[in-house]
Amino acid sequence: MLWKRKDLLGLEELTPEEIGFILSTAESFKEVTTREIKKVPALRGKTVVNLFYEPSTRTRISFEIAAKRLSADVINIATETSSVQKGETLIDTGTNIEALKADIIVMRHNCSGAAAILARHVGISVVNAGDGWHEHPTQALLDMFTLKEKLGRIKDMKVSIVGDIAHSRVARSNIWGLTKLGARVTVCAPPMLIPPGIERMGVSVTHRIEEALREADAVNVLRMQFERDTQGAFPLQLEYFQDFGITQERIQKAKKGILVMHPGPLNRGIEIESSVADGENSVILEQVTNGIAVRMAVLFLVSQGREQKNEDLN
Amino acid sequence: MKILIKHPRVIDPVQALDGVRDILIEHGKIKKVAEGLQDEAARVIDASGCIALPGLVDMHVHLREPGREDKETIASGTRAALFGGVTSVLAMPNTAPAIDSVAHIRLLKERIRKTAAANVYICAAITKGRQGKELTPFAQLKAEGALAISDDGSSVDSTALMFEAFKSAKEHDLLVICHCQDSALSGSGVVNLGFTSTRTGLRGISSESEFRRVERDLGLAAEAGARVHIAHVSCRESVALIAAAKKKGVRVTAETAPHYFTLTEESVLGYDTNMKMNPPLRSAEDRQALRQALGDGTIDIIASDHAPHTENEKEIEFERAEFGVIGLQTELSLAINELLEPGFLDWTGLVQRISLAPARVLGLHKGTLGIGVDADIVIVDPRKDWVVTKESLVSKSKNSSFLGKRLPGTVAYTICNGVLAYENQREAPQHPKGGG
Numbered sequence: 001m002l003w004k005r006k007d008l009l010g011l012e013e014l015t016p017e018e019i020g021f022i023l024s025t026a027e028s029f030k031e032v033t034t035r036e037i038k039k040v041p042a043l044r045g046k047t048v049v050n051l052f053y054e055p056s057t058r059t060r061i062s063f064e065i066a067a068k069r070l071s072a073d074v075i076n077i078a079t080e081t082s083s084v085q086k087g088e089t090l091i092d093t094g095t096n097i098e099a100l101k102a103d104i105i106v107m108r109h110n111c112s113g114a115a116a117i118l119a120r121h122v123g124i125s126v127v128n129a130g131d132g133w134h135e136h137p138t139q140a141l142l143d144m145f146t147l148k149e150k151l152g153r154i155k156d157m158k159v160s161i162v163g164d165i166a167h168s169r170v171a172r173s174n175i176w177g178l179t180k181l182g183a184r185v186t187v188c189a190p191p192m193l194i195p196p197g198i199e200r201m202g203v204s205v206t207h208r209i210e211e212a213l214r215e216a217d218a219v220n221v222l223r224m225q226f227e228r229d230t231q232g233a234f235p236l237q238l239e240y241f242q243d244f245g246i247t248q249e250r251i252q253k254a255k256k257g258i259l260v261m262h263p264g265p266l267n268r269g270i271e272i273e274s275s276v277a278d279g280e281n282s283v284i285l286e287q288v289t290n291g292i293a294v295r296m297a298v299l300f301l302v303s304q305g306r307e308q309k310n311e312d313l314n
Numbered sequence: 315m316k317i318l319i320k321h322p323r324v325i326d327p328v329q330a331l332d333g334v335r336d337i338l339i340e341h342g343k344i345k346k347v348a349e350g351l352q353d354e355a356a357r358v359i360d361a362s363g364c365i366a367l368p369g370l371v372d373m374h375v376h377l378r379e380p381g382r383e384d385k386e387t388i389a390s391g392t393r394a395a396l397f398g399g400v401t402s403v404l405a406m407p408n409t410a411p412a413i414d415s416v417a418h419i420r421l422l423k424e425r426i427r428k429t430a431a432a433n434v435y436i437c438a439a440i441t442k443g444r445q446g447k448e449l450t451p452f453a454q455l456k457a458e459g460a461l462a463i464s465d466d467g468s469s470v471d472s473t474a475l476m477f478e479a480f481k482s483a484k485e486h487d488l489l490v491i492c493h494c495q496d497s498a499l500s501g502s503g504v505v506n507l508g509f510t511s512t513r514t515g516l517r518g519i520s521s522e523s524e525f526r527r528v529e530r531d532l533g534l535a536a537e538a539g540a541r542v543h544i545a546h547v548s549c550r551e552s553v554a555l556i557a558a559a560k561k562k563g564v565r566v567t568a569e570t571a572p573h574y575f576t577l578t579e580e581s582v583l584g585y586d587t588n589m590k591m592n593p594p595l596r597s598a599e600d601r602q603a604l605r606q607a608l609g610d611g612t613i614d615i616i617a618s619d620h621a622p623h624t625e626n627e628k629e630i631e632f633e634r635a636e637f638g639v640i641g642l643q644t645e646l647s648l649a650i651n652e653l654l655e656p657g658f659l660d661w662t663g664l665v666q667r668i669s670l671a672p673a674r675v676l677g678l679h680k681g682t683l684g685i686g687v688d689a690d691i692v693i694v695d696p697r698k699d700w701v702v703t704k705e706s707l708v709s710k711s712k713n714s715s716f717l718g719k720r721l722p723g724t725v726a727y728t729i730c731n732g733v734l735a736y737e738n739q740r741e742a743p744q745h746p747k748g749g750g
Contacts, residue, residue: 089630111631112515113585134515197509
């Protein structure tokens with residue numbers, strides 16, 4: 001298949017074929033990362049700008065390594081040290097980066113839709129590295145890549161997502177991606193952390209952790225962001241752990257061989273017990289490793305997509 | 315100056331008139347409406363195939379003057395009004411400073427007198443500085459010319475103070491216009507709460523935050539016996555509450571804006587900030603309820619809630635962009651497209667909603683083409699479509715939800731106070747002065 005998109009903004013707008021194509025492209029890049037020399041010239045001469053409006057270590061470093069393995073030049077912009085502090089708008093920052101002849105902007109932003117707005121105003125590629133509560137497509141892709149690698153396929157697999165669904169871009173991207181590829185997705189959280197109408201995204205909802213774990217082939221544990229609570233509506237930390245924490249005891253009662261995933265950073269003892277995070281069901285560090293291959297695939301494809309677009313115009 | 319309009323289909327609900335007539339205008343008033351009129355001295359407008367309506371009365375307009383002349387001015391806003399067939403507007407008081415004193419009304423009246431291209435009437439604030447703390451001097455404001463009071467943009471959160479406001483408004487026979495929003499419930503939301511907010515990852519504004527406040531204000535107004543007008547109704551629960559209140563004899567009228575009867579929440583999926591307004595676009599069921607309510611008269615009035623904002627305030631992240639869209643130039647075409655053509659209203663009904671009812675609510679002798687009435691007339695060519703573009707919008711701000719859309723019904727001429735104030739594609743050189 002020929003990749004035609006210049007941007008990756010979310011999984012909602014992708015077809016199942018497109019998602020499958022990213023995953024299979026990532027497989028060939030994963031092979032590269034096992035070589036002695038882990039670098040290919042696919043993006044030689046291209047410049048990738050990491051534009052991060054929110055603090056992030058894991059995602060930014062993962063994108064940086066991915067870009068470097070593709071031989072691209074990488075520039076990191078943290079907004080605390082940029083013109084954004086002087087009041088520059090998102091669109092102005094984007095068009096300036098374009099004028100500097102960069103090829104891809106990888107952006108993390110605290111506003112939902114920021115990547116879509118940027119992509120409308122620049123001709124270069126935009127990769128969404130997380131926008132507000134909206135989407136975090138590369139995280140979901142690496143989660144799906146890991147699932148596929150471990151389980152052999154995604155279709156008909158039962159995946160439960162546990163935690164603050166309402167405020168989670170990881171949850172949304174996973175739901176779109178997994179349901180498009182035919183997985184059966186359950187979301188599990190206290191009622192106030194389930195956003196309205198979520199069933200219409202094709203998932204089942206439960207408020208009981210035992211139910212979410214009973215038949216699941218994998219559980220994706222979200223980070224509980226208690227610091228987000230501004231209305232006093234969140235459950236108490238201790239109460240949350242009692243009712244929803246992923247404990248060794250609960251994993252033992254779950255389906256044998258259940259995969260335990262987490263997008264990081266971990267809150268040990270808050271949403272997941274340390275022994276589970278470090279235990280035999282955990283694939284958390286493999287997710288991190290797979291992130292590089294998936295992001296290499298995404299950077300490579302959007303770069304192709306932009307060239308394809310330009311060709312179509314000419 | 316005399317004007318003779320030949321052969322339009324004339325719509326006037328007051329005279330139960332819907333037929334081809336000629337209209338003669340003299341000394342700013344309607345002199346005759348009849349067949350076969352002749353006048354050698356008059357300027358003749360051939361309006362064959364066109365429809366002549368009483369000029370639109372838009373009772374919800376933000377002219378932004380004084381204080382935010384970068385967004386809009388009385389001059390630019392009233393020019394946009396004329397382009398849209400609107401001959402009278404009610405200017406909302408959420409300016410800087412807010413219109414909360416006699417001095418501020420005087421200042422505003424002076425600017426209107428000097429710069430308005432159409433009739434501008436004044437709505438004053440309910441509370442000083444629109445802070446929701448202390449009532450403004452209603453009697454003085456009314457004496458100085460305020461036709462209504464509103465803290466539009468916000469709601470008076472204190473139930474006790476709002477009750478006092480209704481009682482005082484009743485005493486002075488002043489219309490209270492309510493922006494119904496319980497901000498404790500709407501929080502920092504930016505789109506309709508529901509599947510759309512979930513899908514976009516944007517914070518939601520529940521219908522409840524609107525209709526709970528509608529319920530409160532209807533109750534308080536009924537208790538006080540005051541006249542209350544519910545602004546920009548967006549959801550079906552509010553419609554039901556208004557219908558029930560009317561049945562009980564509460565002195566309530568209500569308006570909705572074209573974006574609410576045209577669009578749904580799905581329009582925000584692309585994060586287009588020209589789809590961001592308060593209250594937010596709601597569901598398809600809400601839109602349907604609003605159309606039906608306009609059809610059956612539960613909602614009496616169409617008003618634009620014309621809310622100009624600069625590009626700097628709109629071309630940014632959705633959550634950070636200002637609420638509000640412009641609408642003076644598009645409201646007639648949207649009403650034709652969404653209400654007339656699908657059959658919710660006929661021309662007579664449309665004139666009632668967009669011209670006669672608001673005139674009556676504000677106590678203006680307008681919204682009709684009776685003999686001796688101010689000659690405010692819009693002549694529409696229903697055969698001609700037009701495309702909404704930044705160039706075709708003459709408002710200072712271009713934040714329309716309908717950019718790029720082709721709409722039916724082109725305003726061919728707008729006559730304001732007996733003067734030909736707008737002629738399609740070019741304005742007439744002479745400008746009438748606004749009253750108010």
